[in-house]
Amino acid sequence: MSDTEFDIIRRYFTRQQPDREDVITGIGDDAALLQMPAGMELVVSMDTLVDGVHFPRGTAAAAIGHKALAVNLSDLAAMGAEPAWATLSLTLPEADANWLAGFSQAFFKLADRFGVQLVGGDTTQGPLSITVQAHGFVPAGKSLRRRGAQVGDHIYVTGTLGGAGLALQLAGEAGGELQQRLDYPQPRIDAGQTLRGIASAAIDISDGLLADLGHLLEHDQLGAALSIDDLPRSAAFAETVKQGGADVRSQYYDLPLSAGDDYELCFTVPEALRGQLASVRQQLSCACTRIGIVEQQAGIRCHMADGKRYAMTARGYRHFGASPHG
Amino acid sequence: MSDTEFDIIRRYFTRQQPDREDVITGIGDDAALLQMPAGMELVVSMDTLVDGVHFPRGTAAAAIGHKALAVNLSDLAAMGAEPAWATLSLTLPEADANWLAGFSQAFFKLADRFGVQLVGGDTTQGPLSITVQAHGFVPAGKSLRRRGAQVGDHIYVTGTLGGAGLALQLAGEAGGELQQRLDYPQPRIDAGQTLRGIASAAIDISDGLLADLGHLLEHDQLGAALSIDDLPRSAAFAETVKQGGADVRSQYYDLPLSAGDDYELCFTVPEALRGQLASVRQQLSCACTRIGIVEQQAGIRCHMADGKRYAMTARGYRHFGASPHG
Numbered sequence: 096m097s098d099t100e101f102d103i104i105r106r107y108f109t110r111q112q113p114d115r116e117d118v119i120t121g122i123g124d125d126a127a128l129l130q131m132p133a134g135m136e137l138v139v140s141m142d143t144l145v146d147g148v149h150f151p152r153g154t155a156a157a158a159i160g161h162k163a164l165a166v167n168l169s170d171l172a173a174m175g176a177e178p179a180w181a182t183l184s185l186t187l188p189e190a191d192a193n194w195l196a197g198f199s200q201a202f203f204k205l206a207d208r209f210g211v212q213l214v215g216g217d218t219t220q221g222p223l224s225i226t227v228q229a230h231g232f233v234p235a236g237k238s239l240r241r242r243g244a245q246v247g248d249h250i251y252v253t254g255t256l257g258g259a260g261l262a263l264q265l266a267g268e269a270g271g272e273l274q275q276r277l278d279y280p281q282p283r284i285d286a287g288q289t290l291r292g293i294a295s296a297a298i299d300i301s302d303g304l305l306a307d308l309g310h311l312l313e314h315d316q317l318g319a320a321l322s323i324d325d326l327p328r329s330a331a332f333a334e335t336v337k338q339g340g341a342d343v344r345s346q347y348y349d350l351p352l353s354a355g356d357d358y359e360l361c362f363t364v365p366e367a368l369r370g371q372l373a374s375v376r377q378q379l380s381c382a383c384t385r386i387g388i389v390e391q392q393a394g395i396r397c398h399m400a401d402g403k404r405y406a407m408t409a410r411g412y413r414h415f416g417a418s419p420h421g
Numbered sequence: 422m423s424d425t426e427f428d429i430i431r432r433y434f435t436r437q438q439p440d441r442e443d444v445i446t447g448i449g450d451d452a453a454l455l456q457m458p459a460g461m462e463l464v465v466s467m468d469t470l471v472d473g474v475h476f477p478r479g480t481a482a483a484a485i486g487h488k489a490l491a492v493n494l495s496d497l498a499a500m501g502a503e504p505a506w507a508t509l510s511l512t513l514p515e516a517d518a519n520w521l522a523g524f525s526q527a528f529f530k531l532a533d534r535f536g537v538q539l540v541g542g543d544t545t546q547g548p549l550s551i552t553v554q555a556h557g558f559v560p561a562g563k564s565l566r567r568r569g570a571q572v573g574d575h576i577y578v579t580g581t582l583g584g585a586g587l588a589l590q591l592a593g594e595a596g597g598e599l600q601q602r603l604d605y606p607q608p609r610i611d612a613g614q615t616l617r618g619i620a621s622a623a624i625d626i627s628d629g630l631l632a633d634l635g636h637l638l639e640h641d642q643l644g645a646a647l648s649i650d651d652l653p654r655s656a657a658f659a660e661t662v663k664q665g666g667a668d669v670r671s672q673y674y675d676l677p678l679s680a681g682d683d684y685e686l687c688f689t690v691p692e693a694l695r696g697q698l699a700s701v702r703q704q705l706s707c708a709c710t711r712i713g714i715v716e717q718q719a720g721i722r723c724h725m726a727d728g729k730r731y732a733m734t735a736r737g738y739r740h741f742g743a744s745p746h747g
Binding site: 119120123124125126127128129130131133136137138139140141142143145146147148149170171173174176180182183184186214215216217219220221222224226228229230231233235238240241297298299 | 457474567
């Protein structure tokens, strides 16, 4: 790529943005210069998406731009943080104006929604790959963590599960709503902040419920019992599975347990705080469903509504990009 | 790559590190949780290195591990910042234990030297590419910036110029010292911090002196006169150029002006503060050479010792990764 092409790329990322007062210098110096508010802790998450690994080749540029930021905001949500700044490293084989327009518009649309300012980054030539780092704040000592669950705590998830996984499995044949779930995951920022002081532990579901709940429980060497008929499934998910062949129908139980890419939150709430959860539930922009309970015995045991044990065939799905930061 | 391979990779990056008190949670949760010291501003820099673009294919893993962090620390140096934390996104085609050992040892050696703790990141499978974000602190209002130079300010550079560019040009045929300059750039962290309150503007030289000094001057629409015989060159550089063929000898003037990858600092000092610079010079771990003066007229004019104007053939070298953050 020539200098001119780099200039073209940069133009797409220097558009007017929400001008945060805590950004002293954004793009344009050797580094960004930022001001932390008093009494807050800094929360940082970094995720990379690689072409053909984290999204199928040919995925719309807008979906990639949205997702690159969304997966990082989802990590901030799982910490109960308020998003503030992002940096973006974009590696591209060529400067394609249509692609850049689609990517940057979706990236900024999501950034604007959460008041996030792009403050820096890098542009390089190479195989398509995107790394985003998101920065947020959380009041000192109030962050949600993976550790902290106790025996008897109730286990919840936000939104619905399995939709993104089903879309991935149907490879473009899924209906619009499921495809939206895969391409435009919604970070549960408001839920994460609302759950501060209520949830005893939290994690976002990027590798699948079993895998991520497993990460949450392993910190305190605990286990769980899940009621798998209670797992929240969208109407589109249930309908599509019902209409599918035998191979698809068998996914009614497995996908919500094992599929990544939903980016919902999974969290635990002590019995004593369930009343508080009930009182804030109305404020949330998404549903919040109780799916099980934390137990002393290690491992995750799944039960059907009739009490029968469900023999899991699926293991927690782990995409290539499984990260130490979920 | 399998889960096991990802576990192997992660093992190389979870070794014992300097345990900074301001790291509440490093690797192992959804995001890192960090504490900013009072009265400081946060400085963040992000740079990506792509195989075959920012380093020749076959470059030693140790050199890549060092450089990925060094180029980011160099950006912090140019802001006068004290480094604190880093995040690392590593995209690898495969989990090669030898490569990982070399890369991680060099990365941590440099991190340890500056008290930097690796607090998070991501590991993905794909074409070799490394993104690092470095975080540092600077006392509020005391950062060095690209803007701020005034007519009559003296222009300085740290260390020596052209060595890394010569090694790149000789493609492995350079002597050990020049090759070291290319493979193991030394971020001028102490110089950056010492220059706070003395330098009126600063930038690190990653794209070549002419290009980067140009970035510094363009902020205030200024120009400069450089004395190109005064540009600091190492003995190894001068010796190698002298012994080279005609094509190499012509680089005696051009390379220090145009070659990137030296990662020295270029900065300006008002006449009134030259005394202060003289008094702190002894503390610096590198030389500090006056090379010219800031002028009103835009553009950079180069002169030989005999006063003759040097007709620049070289334009500021711009590697693929030329970034909005230098």
